[in-house]
Amino acid sequence: MSTSSVDWKAVRADFPVLQRTIDDQRIVYLDSANTSQKPNAVIDAMADFMRTSYAPINRSAYRLAAEATDAYEGARGKVQRFINARKPHEVVFTKNATESLNLIVDTWGEANLRAGDAVVLTHMEHHANIVPWHMLAARKGIEIRWIPLTADGQLDLTDLDRLLDGAKAVSFTAMSNVLGTITPVARICAAAHAAGAIAIVDACQYVPHNVTDVQAWGADFTTFSSHKMCGPSGIGVVWGREELLDSMPPFLGGGNMISDVRLDGFSCAELPAKFEAGTPPIVEAVGLGAAVDYLSGIGMANVRQHEMALTDYALRTLDARYGDGITIHGPRNIEVRGAVLSFAFRDIHPHDVSQVLDQKNVCVRAGHHCAKPLMRLLGVNATARASFYLYNDESDADALADALDGASDIFGL
Amino acid sequence: MPGLEDLYREIILDHYKSPRNRGELATPPAVSAQGHNPLCGDEITVYLQLDGNTVTDIKVGGSGCSISQSSASMMSQAVKGKSVDDVKAIVRRFKGMMSIDTEDDSPLPDVKLGDLEALQGVVKFPVRIKCATLAWNTLTEALAEAGQS
Numbered sequence: 001m002s003t004s005s006v007d008w009k010a011v012r013a014d015f016p017v018l019q020r021t022i023d024d025q026r027i028v029y030l031d032s033a034n035t036s037q038k039p040n041a042v043i044d045a046m047a048d049f050m051r052t053s054y055a056p057i058n059r060s061a062y063r064l065a066a067e068a069t070d071a072y073e074g075a076r077g078k079v080q081r082f083i084n085a086r087k088p089h090e091v092v093f094t095k096n097a098t099e100s101l102n103l104i105v106d107t108w109g110e111a112n113l114r115a116g117d118a119v120v121l122t123h124m125e126h127h128a129n130i131v132p133w134h135m136l137a138a139r140k141g142i143e144i145r146w147i148p149l150t151a152d153g154q155l156d157l158t159d160l161d162r163l164l165d166g167a168k169a170v171s172f173t174a175m176s177n178v179l180g181t182i183t184p185v186a187r188i189c190a191a192a193h194a195a196g197a198i199a200i201v202d203a204c205q206y207v208p209h210n211v212t213d214v215q216a217w218g219a220d221f222t223t224f225s226s227h228k229m230c231g232p233s234g235i236g237v238v239w240g241r242e243e244l245l246d247s248m249p250p251f252l253g254g255g256n257m258i259s260d261v262r263l264d265g266f267s268c269a270e271l272p273a274k275f276e277a278g279t280p281p282i283v284e285a286v287g288l289g290a291a292v293d294y295l296s297g298i299g300m301a302n303v304r305q306h307e308m309a310l311t312d313y314a315l316r317t318l319d320a321r322y323g324d325g326i327t328i329h330g331p332r333n334i335e336v337r338g339a340v341l342s343f344a345f346r347d348i349h350p351h352d353v354s355q356v357l358d359q360k361n362v363c364v365r366a367g368h369h370c371a372k373p374l375m376r377l378l379g380v381n382a383t384a385r386a387s388f389y390l391y392n393d394e395s396d397a398d399a400l401a402d403a404l405d406g407a408s409d410i411f412g413l
Numbered sequence: 414m415p416g417l418e419d420l421y422r423e424i425i426l427d428h429y430k431s432p433r434n435r436g437e438l439a440t441p442p443a444v445s446a447q448g449h450n451p452l453c454g455d456e457i458t459v460y461l462q463l464d465g466n467t468v469t470d471i472k473v474g475g476s477g478c479s480i481s482q483s484s485a486s487m488m489s490q491a492v493k494g495k496s497v498d499d500v501k502a503i504v505r506r507f508k509g510m511m512s513i514d515t516e517d518d519s520p521l522p523d524v525k526l527g528d529l530e531a532l533q534g535v536v537k538f539p540v541r542i543k544c545a546t547l548a549w550n551t552l553t554e555a556l557a558e559a560g561q562s
C-alpha cells in the first residue's frame with residue numbers, strides 16, 4: 001500500500017483519546033516520543049481477551065489455558081516477525097525497554113565484563129542506557145567510553161575504531177529521543193564486530209516509526225517498549241541472538257524460569273522462559289500483538305514516509321514563522337532524523353512554553369527528557385519537545401506554530 | 414481551564430525579567446543551599462548571611478522557568494532584613510497559600526506577603542506548585558545549614 005493510499009484521517013479516527021475535546025478544543029498530542037496513544041484495535045483486543053480467553057499461560061492442562069497460551073505466544077511470534085528476528089524464542093518480554101537494558105547489563109554484562117573492560121556509549125543516550133552501565137562500573141570497575149556528537153547532532157564517528165579498540169560492547173540508540181537523529185546502526189554493529197565487541201541497539205524510538213530488521217542490522221541485542229508503539233504500558237522487549245541469550249545467566253529468579261528447583265539449587269528453563277520469571281504481562285502481550293497487527297496493517301514504510309513529510313513540513317513552517325526566534329536541535333536532513341523536534345523558543349523557558357501551549361491543548365514535553373548529559377552538551381537545562389506519530393498531520397504542526405505565538409504575547413518577547 | 418493571566422501576572426513577569434538579589438555570597442561566612450526541580454530542570458542556589466538572628470543579606474543564583482525564578486526573586490525581597498522567626502513565619506504563610514500540607518496544624522501566621530500574593534494563581538496550575546516552592550524549600554535548607562532550623 002503506498003503512503004498516498006493510506007487514509008491518515010481514518011487512522012486518527014482509530015484513536016479514541018484524540019476524539020476528545022478539552023474546553024471545546026481538540027487535543028493536539030505531540031508527545032508520542034514520551035508515550036503513544038492507543039487505537040481501538042488494541043483496546044478491544046485486550047478487553048476481549050480478558051472477557052473470553054483469560055487464563056494462566058504455559059502451566060495448566062485445560063483448554064482455556066491453551067487459548068491464553070496461544071494468545072501470549074502468538075504475540076511473541078508477531079513481535080519476532082515485526083523485527084525480523086530469526087526465532088520467536090529470541091524475543092523476551094520484560095516490563096519495558098528500561099528493564100530490558102538492565103537485563104542485558106546485569107546478565108550479559110555481569111557475566112562477561114571484568115575490571116578495566118571497556119564499553120562504548122554515546123553522548124546522546126537516554127538515562128536507561130547510561131545509568132545501568134554506571135551501576136555496573138561501580139560494582140566491577142569497567143571503563144565507559146563515549147562517542148561524541150557533531151555540531152548538527154549526529155554521531156561523530158571519526159574516532160570510532162579507536163573507541164572500539166579493545167572494547168567489549170557498544171550500546172547505542174538507533175534514534176535519539178531528543179534530537180531525532182537516526183544513527184547508522186548497521187555500520188556501527190559491523191565496526192563493533194570487527195573489533196570483537198557486541199552491539200546493543202536501544203531501538204525505543206526507532207521500532208515504532210520505521211521498518212525494523214535486527215538481522216539486517218547485525219545487532220546482538222535490541223530493546224524497545226510497547227507503550228511507544230501504540231501498545232499498552234507494562235510490557236517491553238529485549239531481543240537477543242540465541243547463542244548470547246543461551247550463554248547468559250538468568251535475570252530474575254522465580255517460577256516459570258526454572259526447569260528444576262531443589263533444596264540445594266536450581267536449573268534454568270529454556271529460552272525464552274529462562275528470562276521471564278513469574279506471571280508475565282499476559283493481557284499486555286495480547287495488546288502488544290494487536291499493536292503490531294495494527295501497525296503492520298498500515299505498513300511501517302508508510303508510517304516513516306508520513307513522518308518524514310510531516311517533519312519536513314513542521315521544520316519549514318516553524319522556520320518560516322519564527323526564523324532565528326526558534327532553535328530546533330538535531331540534523332536538518334530528514335533522511336537521518338525522525339519526527340522528534342526539541343526546540344528553544346525566544347529565550348522563553350521550556351516549562352513556560354509548554355504551559356502556554358497547554359492553553360491551546362497542544363501537548364509537548366518540557367524537561368531534560370532523561371538525557372541530562374546531552375542537555376549539558378547542548379548548553380541547556382531543558383528543552384521543549386514536540387514529537388509526531390502516525391495520528392498527527394499538518395494541522396497539528398500548524399497548531400503548534402500558532403500556539404507558540406501566544407508565548408511571545410505573554411512574555412513580551 | 415483557568416486563564417494564563419492568573420498565572421503570569423505582571424508582577425511575576427517583572428520579577429522574572431528583572432530578578433532581585435541575583436548573585437553569590439562568600440561561604441563562609443554566608444551559608445548556601447542548592448535545590449532543583451527534577452521534572453523540568455529548574456535550579457536554585459540560595460546564599461544567606463545571618464547576623465545573630467537577622468538575615469542581613471540574601472542572594473539567589475540558578476536558572477529556570479518564570480515561576481521558579483520570580484518566586485525566588487520575590488522571596489529574597491520578602492526575607493531580606495527580617496528576623497529568622499519572621500522568615501519562618503513568611504515561609505509557612507507562603508506554603509499555606511500554595512496549599513502545601515505541613516505537619517504544623519497551628520493557624521497560619523498573620524504575615525503580609527506583599528508581592529508574593531501574585532503567586533496565588535499558581536494553585537490553579539498544580540504542576541507549577543513545585544516551581545513556586547523550590548526557592549522556599551531551598552531557603553529552609555539554607556536556614557538549617559546556618560543552624561536555624
